[in-house]
Amino acid sequence: MEALSSLHKEAIREFLYKMADDQLILGHRNSEWTGLGPLLEEDIAFSSMAQDKLGHALALYTILHEHLGEKDPDTIAFTRNERELRCCHLVEYPIGGYDFSLTRHFLFDTAEHLRFEMLAGSAFEPLAQVARKIKGEIKYHVLHAQTWMKQLGSATEESKARMQSALNETMPLALGIFEASPFEAELAEHNIFAGEHELRNRWLEVIAPTVADAGLVLPDIDALTPAYGGRQGYHTEYLQPLLTEMTEVFRIDPTVEW
Amino acid sequence: MYGGGYIYDKSSPAEQHQDDPAKLAEFEAKIDRGEKIEPHDWMPRDYRKQLIRMIEQHAHSEIIGALPEGTWITRAPGFRRKLALMAKVQDEVGHGQLLYNAAETLGKPREEMINDLLSGKSKYSNVFNYPAKTWGDTAVIAWLIDAAAIVNQVTNSKGSYGPYCRALERICQEESFHLKYGHDTVVYLATGTPTQRAMVQEALTRWWPPIMHFFGPPDKVSVHTEKLMRWKVKLASNDDMRQQFLNMYVPKIWELGLTLPDPNLRKNDETGQWEYTEPDWDEFFRVINGEGPCNAERLAVRNAAEENGRWVRRALMKPVGQYTQPLC
Ligand SMILES: [Fe+2]
Ligand SMILES: [Fe+2]
Numbered sequence: 001m002e003a004l005s006s007l008h009k010e011a012i013r014e015f016l017y018k019m020a021d022d023q024l025i026l027g028h029r030n031s032e033w034t035g036l037g038p039l040l041e042e043d044i045a046f047s048s049m050a051q052d053k054l055g056h057a058l059a060l061y062t063i064l065h066e067h068l069g070e071k072d073p074d075t076i077a078f079t080r081n082e083r084e085l086r087c088c089h090l091v092e093y094p095i096g097g098y099d100f101s102l103t104r105h106f107l108f109d110t111a112e113h114l115r116f117e118m119l120a121g122s123a124f125e126p127l128a129q130v131a132r133k134i135k136g137e138i139k140y141h142v143l144h145a146q147t148w149m150k151q152l153g154s155a156t157e158e159s160k161a162r163m164q165s166a167l168n169e170t171m172p173l174a175l176g177i178f179e180a181s182p183f184e185a186e187l188a189e190h191n192i193f194a195g196e197h198e199l200r201n202r203w204l205e206v207i208a209p210t211v212a213d214a215g216l217v218l219p220d221i222d223a224l225t226p227a228y229g230g231r232q233g234y235h236t237e238y239l240q241p242l243l244t245e246m247t248e249v250f251r252i253d254p255t256v257e258w
Numbered sequence: 259m260y261g262g263g264y265i266y267d268k269s270s271p272a273e274q275h276q277d278d279p280a281k282l283a284e285f286e287a288k289i290d291r292g293e294k295i296e297p298h299d300w301m302p303r304d305y306r307k308q309l310i311r312m313i314e315q316h317a318h319s320e321i322i323g324a325l326p327e328g329t330w331i332t333r334a335p336g337f338r339r340k341l342a343l344m345a346k347v348q349d350e351v352g353h354g355q356l357l358y359n360a361a362e363t364l365g366k367p368r369e370e371m372i373n374d375l376l377s378g379k380s381k382y383s384n385v386f387n388y389p390a391k392t393w394g395d396t397a398v399i400a401w402l403i404d405a406a407a408i409v410n411q412v413t414n415s416k417g418s419y420g421p422y423c424r425a426l427e428r429i430c431q432e433e434s435f436h437l438k439y440g441h442d443t444v445v446y447l448a449t450g451t452p453t454q455r456a457m458v459q460e461a462l463t464r465w466w467p468p469i470m471h472f473f474g475p476p477d478k479v480s481v482h483t484e485k486l487m488r489w490k491v492k493l494a495s496n497d498d499m500r501q502q503f504l505n506m507y508v509p510k511i512w513e514l515g516l517t518l519p520d521p522n523l524r525k526n527d528e529t530g531q532w533e534y535t536e537p538d539w540d541e542f543f544r545v546i547n548g549e550g551p552c553n554a555e556r557l558a559v560r561n562a563a564e565e566n567g568r569w570v571r572r573a574l575m576k577p578v579g580q581y582t583q584p585l586c
Contacts, residue, residue: 040352047348074337156569253454258335
């Protein structure tokens with residue numbers, strides 16, 4: 001691959017950070033279910049997803065470190081301040097009830113699966129390699145999400161009502177995943193990534209049938225205001241407390257091995 | 259992880275059920291021959307009762323034990339520790355799942371076991387009624403509580419009830435990874451900066467009494483367990499397991515330059531036995547009976563999880579089969 005021009009580099013850096021930060025923060029949230037799930041089996045499932053997401057974040061931060069001159073993954077993850085993070089609002093929200101967490105898992109992981117499927121053919125080879133590995137793992141998470149959406153969407157009156165309102169609440173947040181970056185054209189032109197808009201369209205095509213199968217109603221997308229801002233460093237009030245907690249021990253001495 | 263020693267029912271001889279002597283003789287002969295008892299085999303009523311009680315409390319210990327360490331997953335410093343701790347606590351929940359299943363093969367449904375946990379009728383290992391105050395505590399727990407649990411579980415895996423033994427064999431394999439992770443974390447702290455060292459030393463001092471309590475009261479005051487020994491429900495005495503643990507781990511602790519808060523702790527070279535100050539057994543019983551620093555909190559968290567998850571479980575409701583297959 002040709003030497004990276006500085007604009008090109010900036011585009012990739014921004015792109016990697018937002019993906020990695022999503023993984024880090026949602027991995028953190030999913031891990032909060034440990035010991036608290038509605039069934040032991042779901043405790044275990046959410047922990048698996050959390051571990052995979054943390055692993056993905058680590059892989060992406062490693063690319064930043066090795067190919068783009070950023071600091072080591074621990075430093076990147078555990079010392080940046082809130083404004084420096086590029087995650088979307090969806091991943092920042094507290095775990096809430098199982099209805100919220102499951103719906104978030106369904107909407108996010110579906111987008112993630114499609115994203116890494118697209119990236120498996122990226123011209124930026126280090127990313128393409130990681131993407132090929134990640135998409136295989138996420139396939140099972142998407143399957144898990146679909147099974148549960150269908151089960152809970154059509155079981156009892158209560159579960160149906162809960163899942164519908166979770167979907168209504170989560171949809172505008174999920175649209176925030178696809179907030180365009182200033183580098184969309186740059187990334188597309190160099191065949192690194194076909195773009196957030198393209199991903200959003202593919203995502204809508206995939207989630208619609210599952211939502212319908214689950215007996216739920218997809219909110220009218222055009223009537224929703226997507227929760228944008230995260231990709232520019234503007235976050236919900238939930239992110240700072242999460243970071244404070246996450247870095248509590250690391251901050252005691254960020255220069256040593258733990 | 260898990261601790262035993264106080265789990266057996268003190269049923270009075272008058273309450274003891276009289277089993278068919280011929281069947282009982284056949285059952286005991288089978289155990290003497292080293293064969294396993296399986297779910298469909300005839301077994302004395304008291305054997306079933308004690309096993310349910312023991313396995314159920316072991317299962318509770320796994321899921322309650324996930325709580326103090328679980329609260330440190332979100333605070334673990336760095337990717338390596340965070341990933342390892344997540345995997346460890348996930349394993350513990352998986353152990354709970356395996357063990358509830360093994361207990362279900364004896365006829366008590368999981369739901370009922372959970373209800374008994376929440377009502378306080380059924381106990382769990384006493385150590386989890388103490389708080390994990392710092393990152394140092396999680397390191398000490400993962401190393402030494404898991405080490406103690408391994409001593410206990412390896413012993414129990416030689417027992418007579420097939421599904422429990424097989425579950426324990428699988429559990430012990432995973433526990434050995436926990437032990438490695440815990441030891442590694444303690445080593446990094448003990449050989450780190452003065453702050454890190456102080457953190458792990460304070461945690462060790464805090465956890466020593468609960469660790470000494472782990473295997474239960476001394477043999478001379480324990481419930482009479484001769485029959486349970488004969489039936490291979492209980493396989494080693496509390497003191498024997500405690501000795502085994504001290505012998506394996508005290509030297510390793512001292513090697514790291516860490517100290518233990520018992521001036522009398524030493525190995526008697528003549529007897530080969532460890533000598534120590536008896537921990538406060540009154541405190542042990544107070545904590546078991548609900549007065550520990552975290553009993554209320556642990557059950558409240560578990561209760562909230564049960565409450566919050568009820569609608570999900572209701573949505574999954576399907577007719578329950580008569581017989582539960584062992585998972586392994
Ligand atoms: Fe365990
Ligand atoms: Fe363990």
